[in-house]
Amino acid sequence: MTSTANPFDDPRHVEMYAARAAQMVPAYRDIHRLASVLIDERAPSDARVLVLGAGGGLETKAFAQAHPGWTFDAVDPSAAMLELAARNLGPYAERVRMHCGYIEDAPDGPFAAATSLLTLHFLPEEVRRETAAQVRRRLAPGAPFVVAHMSFGQHDGERDVWISRHVANLVAAGIDPADTDKARNAIANEVPVLPPEQDRAILREAGFTDVTEFFAAFTFRGWVGYA
Structure with missing residues (x-):
């Protein structure tokens, strides 16, 4: 079982997602470009790409704009977020097949690449392990899997420092303090964030090789590994 409670069913969250994501995640759109570059290193010009946690459609749109020959299978557990993705994709939606569900609901492939951006931190550790294995x-063979999500130290005191820095960055980005208080509570009590060494280990245990960190900004990390 690879499903878990979905925090993106709230219609208010869906409506504000596209604008708010760029405020909440440092270098948000740069992550999309970096992921595209990493995929392009090994993927053919007609690559079929699996986008896990694709609600909103912004990373898929960035990939589609940069690579007109790529096609996509976009998977997300929220129908509302997939509807938002279809709207955001506009004319690029014709190259995207939408799948409402989790990784077990994705096609078997084989895919030339896969991504999971800003989603894995919502999954408990065991669900995350199974998800990585199913992506693999x-x-x-040799296809890249690009991931980026919250990942920071969980030792005494370290966790609180990073959560405080994340919240301070939200305030600096112009997010209402009332909303930043909600974010602090969610990260502290609801989001199963793991330390970076554990996130890397999950990818390796799933069978990915040459796992390399390509992104780090405050509470967010990104890795690429190869099937």
């Missing part, structure tokens, strides 16, 4: 089984 759907990839062609």
